[in-house]
Amino acid sequence: MATEEKKSKWRYARLFLRWGVRFLCVALLLAAGVTAGFFPRQIYHHFWLFPQQAAAWKALAAQRTPVALKSGWSEYRGVLHSHSHLSHDSQIQFPDILEALHKANCQFIFMTDHPVNGKADYSLGWQGLYEGVLFVRGFEVNARDNERIMPWGLPEGAVIDNRTSTQEIAKEVRRLGGVLFFAHPESGDHPYDVPEIDGMEIYNLHTELLDKLMSRQARIESAKEVVNMYSYGDQTLRYMFNWQVLSMLVQKWDAQNLYRKLTGIAANDSHQNTGLQAFYTAQNTLMLFDTGHSDPAKKLWERKLNPVTRMLLRLCFGPLEPGKRLFRIDLDPYERSSRFVNTHLLAKDLTEPALLDALRAGRAFIAFNIIGDAQGFAYVAQGNGQQVTMGERIPLTPDLKLLAESPLPCQFILFRDGRAVESQNGKSLEFKVGAPGKYRIQANLAIPGEVAVIGEHLLNNMAPWVITNPIEVVAAPVQSHANVIHDAEQRE
Numbered sequence: 001m002a003t004e005e006k007k008s009k010w011r012y013a014r015l016f017l018r019w020g021v022r023f024l025c026v027a028l029l030l031a032a033g034v035t036a037g038f039f040p041r042q043i044y045h046h047f048w049l050f051p052q053q054a055a056a057w058k059a060l061a062a063q064r065t066p067v068a069l070k071s072g073w074s075e076y077r078g079v080l081h082s083h084s085h086l087s088h089d090s091q092i093q094f095p096d097i098l099e100a101l102h103k104a105n106c107q108f109i110f111m112t113d114h115p116v117n118g119k120a121d122y123s124l125g126w127q128g129l130y131e132g133v134l135f136v137r138g139f140e141v142n143a144r145d146n147e148r149i150m151p152w153g154l155p156e157g158a159v160i161d162n163r164t165s166t167q168e169i170a171k172e173v174r175r176l177g178g179v180l181f182f183a184h185p186e187s188g189d190h191p192y193d194v195p196e197i198d199g200m201e202i203y204n205l206h207t208e209l210l211d212k213l214m215s216r217q218a219r220i221e222s223a224k225e226v227v228n229m230y231s232y233g234d235q236t237l238r239y240m241f242n243w244q245v246l247s248m249l250v251q252k253w254d255a256q257n258l259y260r261k262l263t264g265i266a267a268n269d270s271h272q273n274t275g276l277q278a279f280y281t282a283q284n285t286l287m288l289f290d291t292g293h294s295d296p297a298k299k300l301w302e303r304k305l306n307p308v309t310r311m312l313l314r315l316c317f318g319p320l321e322p323g324k325r326l327f328r329i330d331l332d333p334y335e336r337s338s339r340f341v342n343t344h345l346l347a348k349d350l351t352e353p354a355l356l357d358a359l360r361a362g363r364a365f366i367a368f369n370i371i372g373d374a375q376g377f378a379y380v381a382q383g384n385g386q387q388v389t390m391g392e393r394i395p396l397t398p399d400l401k402l403l404a405e406s407p408l409p410c411q412f413i414l415f416r417d418g419r420a421v422e423s424q425n426g427k428s429l430e431f432k433v434g435a436p437g438k439y440r441i442q443a444n445l446a447i448p449g450e451v452a453v454i455g456e457h458l459l460n461n462m463a464p465w466v467i468t469n470p471i472e473v474v475a476a477p478v479q480s481h482a483n484v485i486h487d488a489e490q491r492e
Helices: 002-038 040-062 094-103 166-175 205-211 216-228 233-239 243-257 307-317 334-340 352-361 481-491
Strands: 074-080 108-110 119-121 128-130 133-136 148-152 159-161 179-182 199-204 263-267 275-280 285-289 301-304 325-330 342-347 364-367 378-383 386-389 393-395 401-416 419-432 437-454 457-468 471-474
Touching (some): 040 233, 040 437, 074 263, 094 133, 133 352, 148 166, 166 179, 216 233, 233 334, 243 437, 243 457, 263 352, 342 352, 378 393, 386 393, 401 457
Parallel strands (some): 074 108, 179 199, 393 471
Antiparallel strands (some): 119 159, 275 325, 285 301, 342 364, 378 401, 437 457, 437 471
């Protein structure tokens, strides 16, 4: 009898265990289904696309070799268009910026803080060399006509008023020996006919991030990408890249360069403000902010805690004290945005006058270094015993050729006056020049899931990597009959 009772208990136990396991499996399947339904793209990114891209980046780094071709200038990598705690939408301090730049392998940074009370005061912020990094003061000025411009190289104590027109500011910047660039040219028409304008952004990282947040659905999808931040932070930020915006700005730049010279630069637009942070308040509430603010007037959301939610927060974050920050998630930490894309300047030395001269001349190229280190990328024109590099000009001669060399295997696309005229693969390019024009290079890297655009053609699994400023080939001067005789006599 006892044996039968024991068997019966064991039978019930096995039945309970069997159904318990079945229930657990069903619950796990349901949870997996809900997770897959809510995070389908993010799961694909985490388990398929991002690992493939990370492997491709690593493979490219292993193929990196030194470049033999030399431009004749020293090369410096850095950040153009950047913000600090002086701006209303950033909290980062200058020592933290310096630390980030060291990690990003940058040698310079051109600041563009928002004016304080409508005044761009060139006595504010760091200026000069700090532990090997050159800081150049500057501001992102909203001129009277709401055109955003960036004056650099102004003397200590100079002040620019936001209420001044672009034309007036341009004349003053030129008088003071500075340079002036258009910021955010995607936002509308700018007065490109102002002769004192030296250049324009052809890419802006912060614009990409804001573009992803324009609609409610886009904000939701971008917020979901946080699940990949810790495992694939670089790939998550790179996912925000939009080749259509880059293509639009480059086409606008090419069109302007048909009539005048504008140096093309990349804008990191570093803020470290695209993310989420939470604080516990003295009013027993949970308050959410973006990572550029902590002013209660600029909060994103606030909710009163009840005993259950308070207990859950204590379990997750420990004792709750008024003013305590519970968490912070950064999509754009300064170090990452500082190496996402860079402007490389070819200059005499690492001084403010030398870098300003490189910007005026257009001795510059932009590179998305987050996917591959472009340090050393060289592009020159050689002919009749002369050599020039990007931003410079050379006369057309029968032996004139364009040469480029890359530290990584890539696809070179050569453009003349904005139209593709040649494509070559490998680590070097050579092209015999037969006509005047402005010749620039776009180099693409083979990366899964990326898209590059050439004119109206899309190149799948190719990523835009390097875009150079053009070399201008000008028609050789026509000699008169008298000059030809004179030259012949001189040779005799």
